[in-house]
Amino acid sequence: MNSAQVDTYLHRLGVEHPAWPTVDVLRELHLRHLQTVPFENLSVHLGEEIVLEEKRLLDKVVGARRGGFCYELNGLFGALLGALGFDVTLLAARVYGDEGRLGIPYDHLALRVRTVDGGEWLADVGFGAHSHYPLAFGARGEQEDPGGTFRILEAGPDAAGVRGGHGGSEEADLDVVVNGRSQYRLEARPRVLGDFAAGAWWHSTSPGSHFTQSLVCSRVTEDGGRITLSGRTVKVTAADGTRDEEELTTDEEVLGVYRERFGIELDGVPTVRNPRGSGR
Template identity: 75%
Template sequence: MNSALVDAYLLRLGAARPQRPSSEALRELHLRHLRTVPFENLSVHLGEEIVLEEKRLLDKVTGTRRGGFCYELNGAFAALLAALGYEVELLAARVYDDEGRPGIPYDHLALRVRTEEGDTWLADVGFGAHSHYPLVFAERGEQDDPGGRFRLVDAGPDAAGIRGGDDSSGAGDLDVLRDGRPQYRLETRTRVLADFAAGAWWHSTSPLSHFTRSLVCSRITEDGGRITLGGRTLTTTTADGVREKRELDADEEVLAVYRERFGIELDRVPTVRNRNLT
């Protein structure tokens, strides 16, 4: 990642180049990323190819000023952090559904980041509603964050029916909990971006994937709330949890929300490609 791309990425985030790869700078970059680069699956419904290569991911974030889902957002953020001097590792996870069932292998991509102070963090700018700041990787107690109360819990082999790692032992895996509910099972073995290609393909093509069944574009707001455009439903949530929904009828209104609230320029309104999936 060259210096010009680093500058373009930081400009997108509205952030100055950190003088050092510190924990404080990581926290600021993490929050700015969540505020400015939306979690979105528009490519799935616009017929755009999703390619897990660093250049393609950076072009999407800095060139077309788009967002993406976990593989894209955390993949691009990892490249930025590495270019700024952080030690970054890609980790695989399986996301729990509402019934506590795990998703597919390589269901999710998260980051383990080490700073110049020797601190190690779980960074994740690609999970939608999650922690606003990185979580302390070695901490097993509760970690309070504007996004909720989080815990990283050591997971024994076969807990919740999941085996982790190629050795199928599950040793070292972690469950990431938000407000007491498991969000995903995190493997601690380092992966490479290409390992997630099958997961990205499945999520963008399978009728069983929630990404093929619905449209979403979402980001944290400057006051700590959240704004989400799900199809034609605009939902704003304050930091105190007060939620307001509004239906958008005209295409021009939908496109204006993408442009003005998410910084995304589109020439047509995306729709779920196969309505039989919904």
């Protein structure tokens, strides 16, 4: 990512070019990313190919002012942080589903970030509802955040009785927990963006993926709440947890919400391409 691309990306986030890669800068970038770049799966239903290459991601997220899901958002955010001088490691995770079962390998991408003023942080702008600020990677106690109460713990056995970690001198896997519920299991081994290509393909094509079964576009609001458009349903949750929900009736209303609340210009309303049970 060259300096002009970095500046354009920072302009997209509405922040100035930082002088140093400090934890305060990381916190600001993390929150602004969540507020300005939506978590969305529209490409899956618009027939757009998801390509995990930096230039293609820049064209989509920065040039076209779109969002994406974890591989795209965290992949590109990690590249930005690296260009700004942060020490960034891509990590693979498996998301906890029903009955505590873990998802596919390379189910999720998150970031381990080191700052110049010390400390390691778990940054994740691509999970949807998650922490608003980076989490202290080495802390094992509760971490309070506007998104909930988080903990990062050494992984125990999952629902299938498999314990995290690989033995030897390698670091153990970690469970990221929010409000007492396990969210995902994080591997410590460093990865590269290309490692996640199969996961991105599975999530964008498989009838077993929730991304192919529903539409979502969501971001953190300026007051610390969240707005989500799921198909034709708009949900606005305030920072205190109160929620308003509205069912949109016309295509014009739907396109207006995409445009006015998420900054996304679309020619037509996306619809779920392959709902479960319809065949492929």
